[in-house]
Amino acid sequence: MIVEPLALPEVKLITPRVFGDERGFFLESFNSAAFAIHGLPTEWQQDNHSRSRRGVLRGLHYQLTNPQGKLVRVTSGAVFDVAVDIRRSSPTYARWCGALLSAENHQMLYVPPGFAHGFLVVTDSADFLYKCTTLWHAPSDRAIRWDDPALAIDWPFEGLPPELSAKDAAAPLLADAETFA
Numbered sequence: 001m002i003v004e005p006l007a008l009p010e011v012k013l014i015t016p017r018v019f020g021d022e023r024g025f026f027l028e029s030f031n032s033a034a035f036a037i038h039g040l041p042t043e044w045q046q047d048n049h050s051r052s053r054r055g056v057l058r059g060l061h062y063q064l065t066n067p068q069g070k071l072v073r074v075t076s077g078a079v080f081d082v083a084v085d086i087r088r089s090s091p092t093y094a095r096w097c098g099a100l101l102s103a104e105n106h107q108m109l110y111v112p113p114g115f116a117h118g119f120l121v122v123t124d125s126a127d128f129l130y131k132c133t134t135l136w137h138a139p140s141d142r143a144i145r146w147d148d149p150a151l152a153i154d155w156p157f158e159g160l161p162p163e164l165s166a167k168d169a170a171a172p173l174l175a176d177a178e179t180f181a
């Protein structure tokens, strides 16, 4: 597998080795030995799977208690996936980076704890699967606005407003949110 830093170097773009043959393909989506070599987490507490239709934007989310590292990938369709550094003491605070993750490119993103995470679905539907380094902690689950002008995230939506949950539609700006030191 190939592991490359994105513009925020703690966020890693992972390209697994894909073995194609006349039946289809095979890839390892997680391998503890390979992950250890690349300094990626080898212990995960929770696996999640969500499915969303075109135009849905889930995010930007994080949790204050036991912040989660996330290994995210798409097994059907495609999403534009975004990570935002929300650690106030970080030299890259309030900066974002993103990647197109799809069932075609098989690429995965590692989003470390301390980052907010979200994605926009850019195909008719997308299945989004991810591993988390800690369990979900609902009481400290938080969101910040996807369209915060201070972040200026270049979401690739074609003019239509994204479809948001009520929580995401009401999310505060980063400047008004409780995040990380």
Ligand SMILES: Cc1cn([C@H]2C[C@H](O)[C@@H](COP(=O)(O)OP(=O)(O)O[C@H]3O[C@H](C)C(=O)[C@H](O)[C@H]3O)O2)c(=O)[nH]c1=O
Residues within 6 Å of the ligand: 048, 050, 058, 059, 061, 062, 070, 117, 118, 119, 136, 165
């Ligand atoms: C996150 C989570 C949710 N839930 C329940 C709570 C709700 O009844 C339902 C949907 O939750 P929510 O609307 O928060 O789901 P998403 O909008 O996909 O949230 C996720 O989307 C962004 C992109 C993330 O990075 C986070 O993993 C997570 O915040 O699933 C659970 O039971 N366990 C969980 O770990």
